[in-house]
Structure formats: structure tokens, C-alpha cells
Amino acid sequence: MEHLSESQQQALSQLREITNGGDDEVAVGVLSSVEWDVQRAAEMIFGTASTSTPNLPSSPPRRPIETFDVDDSYQGTTNSPEEPTIRERDTTSSLLTLTRPLVSLLAFPFHIISNVLRFIFGILRIPFPQFRFSGLNFYRPLRPRPSSAGGPDRWVRELEEETGAVCIGRLKTSRGATSSVAVDSSSSSLTARTYGTTSPNDDGRKLLPDFTLGGYEETLKSCQRDAKIACVILVSEEHDDVAEFKRSTLTDLTFVKTLYDNDIVVWGGDVRHREAWSAAEKLQATTYPFVAFIALQPRRSPASSSSSRPSSPTLTVLSRHQGRCVPATGPTSAATLVDHLERQVLPRVKPFLERIRASQRERERDRMLREEQDRAFHDAARRDKQRIEAKMAAERAQIEATRKAEEDALAEQRRRETEAENTKKREATRMDWRRWTRRAVVGPEYSDPKTSLRVAIRLPSGGRVIRSFPPSATLTSLYSFVDAQLIPSHFSPNDDPISPPEGVAGGEEALEQQIVSMSDAADWWGFDVTLAYPRTEIPWKSGIRLSDIQPLKGGGQVVVELRNSVRRSLADRSPTHNTAAQDDDGYDTEDSE
Known part of the structure; x- marks a missing residue:
């Protein structure tokens, strides 16, 4: 820790006091991901945004967070009766915040044993199962956690290594034919759109959604420009349900096929990374794993508005799903997400997006037609200009030829006159010689x-x-x-x-x-x-x-x-x-x- 500055060491010590110790390297990683804001680091660790932390120095004012329109009119039908409401989850999180330090102290011996077993299993290349008590303290797995500089591409690579699956975009597969896809392990692009005809079970490998590797804002702009649905997946390794979510939901063939066949842009990340943390702030994610569907929707105008001018569509959060993925009726289970997509999101959103795309294609055709007309106009103007210039050049050449002919004729006339005058002089002189000779x-x-x-x-x-x-x-x-x-x-x-x-x-x-x-x-x-x-x-x-x-x-x-x-x-x-x-x-x- 000698490389930390004085202010960073002070923030680290304050975080130790709040969490009753813990792994310093993990704490440093969390602090660096939130720009050394102690309050935000504590909220990230305890999984709540309402934790009261006494004796904390006042943090600098935070920048405004970009928000989206949230359309949850169809949201209630996706929650299981067994799932607690958001208020109940907040109450549970507050209770967990008070009892967490004591439970972490009692679970400390188990963490030592867990780390030893994790080390041995890592050497043998055997996946190590997740335990419920593993999220109660600052333990660190064998593979080093990525720094805050990590991005979606790094998270996708780690997801493939952890689940043993491969992104469906790396397969030679046509959309709508994912029931006969094949893994092409030689492909180096996670989002390559190449296709084939072999079954995904031929080599025993599982499939992941076709994650896009761009930034969060770039992904949203792409969905807005191309009129597509975006699926944002956020996880946090500090939550116990994330590992099961990765193994069961993200590798579910039906869920992956539904996303891929409907050309849904999938973006994901770990909230430890700055990009994913920013997305969680904007989407108001409080529990992980977190899944949100975003697409263009008509802008809602007040009822008192009398303007008949249609408003431009805006990106809207169609639904948010967070929490456990088990049992099958869990909010983030594959069955729940697929059912929500097929019954609510796609029937509701696809016709509107198709109209937008048709309008875009119409505008594109009009633009191309205007460009073609402009090109034809410019070509005609260029040909007219060339014809006029050629005619003017011919007229100038004719005028120049006439002028030159007149000058040549005048010069020839002057030459003849001069020659005639000289000849006359010579003849006169010669006549004088003749007359003198006669005399x-x-x-x-x-x-x-x-x-x-x-x-x-x-x-x-x-x-x-x-x-x-x-x-x-x-x-x-x-x-x-x-x-x-x-x-x-x-x-x-x-x-x-x-x-x-x-x-x-x-x-x-x-x-x-x-x-x-x-x-x-x-x-x-x-x-x-x-x-x-x-x-x-x-x-x-x-x-x-x-x-x-x-x-x-x-x-x-x-x-x-x-x-x-x-x-x-x-x-x-x-x-x-x-x-x-x-x-x-x-x-x-x-x-x-």
C-alpha cells in the first residue's frame, strides 16, 4: 500500500472502520472503481444506497446522473408472488447492513478454508462452487479481480472462462436458425456475424448472448439509430446470486436464441468497472443480477398539451428485472425473461420499431433519391458548363484564327507592298542603268x-x-x-x-x-x-x-x-x-x- 497517496490511505482506513477490516486489496479495488468515494464504496459493498455512515467526511458534489423514461406499465406481471417488493428488499438490506460485521467475524474461519480450497481447485482447473457465506466478507478468489480500467470486452472474456461457454456471435449462425449453430473456436471477434449449420451441442460447449463490446452510451446510441431493443445485464461479484445467474440464465439456449433471433443488442458488465457502475447509476439498479430492456418509445406528453405535432421517440426503460434467478419463477430466471420478451416486450415494441425502421428506410430512399437527383443535376450542369465552355473556346479560337488571318493577310499585303516597292526601286535603278548604258x-x-x-x-x-x-x-x-x-x-x-x-x-x-x-x-x-x-x-x-x-x-x-x-x-x-x-x-x- 506504499504507492497510495495520503488521501487514498485515509479513505482506505475509513472503509476498514466501516466494514470491520477485510481484504485491503479488494477494498482498494472497490475504492478505485468509485474514484475513492468512501460513501459510494460502502454502498457498493453492502448493496444499498441508503446506508447511513457516521463520521464520514463530506464528499464533493456528484455530477447529475442521466436518467431514462421508465415505462413499468407492464412490469408488475413479471414479478413472482414469492418475490419481495423493492421496499421489502430495502428493509432487508438495512438489517443486513447492521448485522453484517458480526456475521463476517464469525464466518472468518470459513473464508480461510474457502480460500485454501479455491487455491487447490484453481491449480487443478476445477470450478469451485459458490457458498452463501462468501459474500459476507472481503474474500478474494484465485484469479485477480480486474481493475477499474476493465471494460465490456474484458468482462465478456472472463464470463466465457468462468462459464465455459462461447458467445453466439462467434458462431457461423444465421439469425432465426440458432437451433443449428456451430462453434467456431478459431474466430477472434466476439461479435462476428458469420454463419453455419452445425448443432451447438456437437462439441458440448454452451452459448452466451452476443454481447456487444462497445461502451454503454455507444450501445444506446446504436440502438437509437438502428431502432433496436437493448438488453442491459449488470452483475456484481459481491452478490451471491450472480454466479448462479451466469451459469443458468446467461447460458440458457432458449434465452440466448430469443435474444439473437430478434436482433436484440446485448450489453453487460460488472459494476466494479466504471462503465458498468455508470450504467447502474443511470438505470437505478439496487440489486444484482440486474436485467433491463430499453427501446425507443413515443414520448409521453402531458394531457393538457394541445399541440398536434408528433413528438420524436425517446429511449425508454421498458422493464427492469433484479434479484435471484432461482427458482424458475425468479425475476432474472431464463424462463421469466423469455416469457416477458415473447408476451410483452416484443409484441408491444417490435411494431413501433418496425414503423421507425420503415420510416428510416423511406428517409434513406428519399435521401438517396435526392442525392441521385442532385448528382444528375450536377452532372447535367457540369455537361452544360463544359458545352458552354467548349463553345466559348471554339468562338475564342475562331476569333483568334480570324484575327490571326487578318494579321497574316495584312502582313502579307505589307510584305507584297514592300516587295513591290523594292522591286519598283530595283527596276527604276535598273532602268537608270539601261538609260545610262544607252548614252x-x-x-x-x-x-x-x-x-x-x-x-x-x-x-x-x-x-x-x-x-x-x-x-x-x-x-x-x-x-x-x-x-x-x-x-x-x-x-x-x-x-x-x-x-x-x-x-x-x-x-x-x-x-x-x-x-x-x-x-x-x-x-x-x-x-x-x-x-x-x-x-x-x-x-x-x-x-x-x-x-x-x-x-x-x-x-x-x-x-x-x-x-x-x-x-x-x-x-x-x-x-x-x-x-x-x-x-x-x-x-x-x-x-x-
Whole structure:
């Protein structure tokens, strides 16, 4: 006891004085389960809530206890005539409280013998029977009592170990077919809802109700939510009738089958544990074993109330059963509980719960229908939004494509205008070169007929021109003369420029330098000069004399072919001189004879 604080040791000593000693470990367990409240511990030990304990320090105010509506209109028919009323039981408990210390002292030797036998039977794994005098003192069995931290799961495991039974929820059983259930010892879940077809007596094991392992409040909320009946079972190891209740009532196959087939949620615990103690306080349990049936019932409204609005159902204690389970007519016997369930609770409660469940299913269908409608609405809205967004995107793309096409067309127009302007400038510059060439390079025609080279030129327009060149004339002279023939007639020779458009003046040498500086001489001239027969091109080369070209050594005839660019720009040109000689080239032909 060294680990206890000073206040806890003081509470322990006060409890010793009230109970005339006893087992300190058991007293510590009881005190810890009631948060070291001496008065509550004494009430728990003596089984009464009205025990007067002098010389006790004032305990702190206790929190309000949640209560339920108690509907005991059908309760009186379940009590046996042999059962005492609650007032009689309270009187008996008060008398027992006064005589208990003396009886405990006289029974002390029996407890020593009981503990020795319990120890021996525990080693041999033999169940030890309960004696009436065992609840009159603070004896402690071989297996340690659970601490206040224990819960329903621990209590159910201990119940299975003590009774040698197994919860029916661990069997592979379908509801309504518990007459052919089988034990599945490999299952680890106490509330597993799996099913099979073997008889429960095949392996000799007994069955327990399908206890739920959640908390008390959680179980009630589940029953309220699912519209089910709850069966709350509370026991106290300090009461002599509990052991027989566990062996006879909780393992009764008819009782277990009735609970399981009607889908009744079963919750149980020992009041030594905090959760079960809280449930006992709320259910106002005074004697153990204790069984209560709870379910939703219409809320009772005062008779003077004129409101026609239906009130919501509330959890109601349908009946409470407490006391001995023997004989068979005892309030907590299996026969009494089954008869009460089949004759009163189920016929009265199941139709109302079924209406609630039908209403819940209807609301669930309505909710699912609304969710489906909302989902369909959202899907339609999403598709409409996507369609509108796609249409808007297509319109934006079309507007963007139109804008881009307009920009491209404008850019193309500007490019063409710029190109046309540049082409016009180049043609103007090229025309200036032609006119300068006509004035500075071509000059007047060579007049010596003996030494001159007469060349007949077939122009692109179809006309012919005859030109006499001096013996020193070059290809540049021939090309310059042809180039001068491409000058439109509205350009007067008198207006030809004196100096070249670019570079310095220098006659034919300046022209050849300009042509050489260009990348392609053919592009500069814009036409090709070929022999009439055989048809052979005479390409321009700088410094080549006409007399050095074999076909033109004594004169000859050439044909001028324009390139496309020059043909377009000079489509409307006309020759400027020698028009009278276009029909006679000075040579005799067969046609002239």
C-alpha cells in the first residue's frame, strides 16, 4: 500500500472502520472503481444506497446522473408472488447492513478454508462452487479481480472462462436458425456475424448472448439509430446470486436464441468497472443480477398539451428485472425473461420499431433519391458548363484564327507592298542603268562597212534590229545594245543620265565592274542571247570580243529571250530606233531571189 497517496490511505482506513477490516486489496479495488468515494464504496459493498455512515467526511458534489423514461406499465406481471417488493428488499438490506460485521467475524474461519480450497481447485482447473457465506466478507478468489480500467470486452472474456461457454456471435449462425449453430473456436471477434449449420451441442460447449463490446452510451446510441431493443445485464461479484445467474440464465439456449433471433443488442458488465457502475447509476439498479430492456418509445406528453405535432421517440426503460434467478419463477430466471420478451416486450415494441425502421428506410430512399437527383443535376450542369465552355473556346479560337488571318493577310499585303516597292526601286535603278548604258556605252552606230561586224538581233517582241559593231566590240557592247532596246519609248535619249546610278563614271569598264559585283550576271541583264542556228547560248563574259566568237566572226544573227521578271516589267516596251531596217538584215535569202 506504499504507492497510495495520503488521501487514498485515509479513505482506505475509513472503509476498514466501516466494514470491520477485510481484504485491503479488494477494498482498494472497490475504492478505485468509485474514484475513492468512501460513501459510494460502502454502498457498493453492502448493496444499498441508503446506508447511513457516521463520521464520514463530506464528499464533493456528484455530477447529475442521466436518467431514462421508465415505462413499468407492464412490469408488475413479471414479478413472482414469492418475490419481495423493492421496499421489502430495502428493509432487508438495512438489517443486513447492521448485522453484517458480526456475521463476517464469525464466518472468518470459513473464508480461510474457502480460500485454501479455491487455491487447490484453481491449480487443478476445477470450478469451485459458490457458498452463501462468501459474500459476507472481503474474500478474494484465485484469479485477480480486474481493475477499474476493465471494460465490456474484458468482462465478456472472463464470463466465457468462468462459464465455459462461447458467445453466439462467434458462431457461423444465421439469425432465426440458432437451433443449428456451430462453434467456431478459431474466430477472434466476439461479435462476428458469420454463419453455419452445425448443432451447438456437437462439441458440448454452451452459448452466451452476443454481447456487444462497445461502451454503454455507444450501445444506446446504436440502438437509437438502428431502432433496436437493448438488453442491459449488470452483475456484481459481491452478490451471491450472480454466479448462479451466469451459469443458468446467461447460458440458457432458449434465452440466448430469443435474444439473437430478434436482433436484440446485448450489453453487460460488472459494476466494479466504471462503465458498468455508470450504467447502474443511470438505470437505478439496487440489486444484482440486474436485467433491463430499453427501446425507443413515443414520448409521453402531458394531457393538457394541445399541440398536434408528433413528438420524436425517446429511449425508454421498458422493464427492469433484479434479484435471484432461482427458482424458475425468479425475476432474472431464463424462463421469466423469455416469457416477458415473447408476451410483452416484443409484441408491444417490435411494431413501433418496425414503423421507425420503415420510416428510416423511406428517409434513406428519399435521401438517396435526392442525392441521385442532385448528382444528375450536377452532372447535367457540369455537361452544360463544359458545352458552354467548349463553345466559348471554339468562338475564342475562331476569333483568334480570324484575327490571326487578318494579321497574316495584312502582313502579307505589307510584305507584297514592300516587295513591290523594292522591286519598283530595283527596276527604276535598273532602268537608270539601261538609260545610262544607252548614252555612255552604246553610243552611235559604227559606220565603216568594211571592218564592221553586222549582227541581226531578233528582239523578244518579234521585231529585228541590225547593228554594226566595230572590230574591237565586246560581248558587253552587244548585251548593252540589246539592253538599250528594252527601254520603253517614253524615255527620250536626250533625258538619259550622264553618270551611272552607282559607282564612278568610266564607260564600259564601270558597267563590267557593276555586273561582276552582282552575284549572277544573267539576273542583271534579265535576258539570254543565243545564236539563231545552231541554237547555242552566248553567255556574257567580261572582256570577250565579238570577233573571238566563231559564229559571230564575220557577223551573224542572234535571238534575245527575256527572263520572266523582265518580261513582265517590259511587256509594253517598243524599240527606239532603226525601225526602218527591221525588215531587211542586209543578207540575201532564197525568198529574196
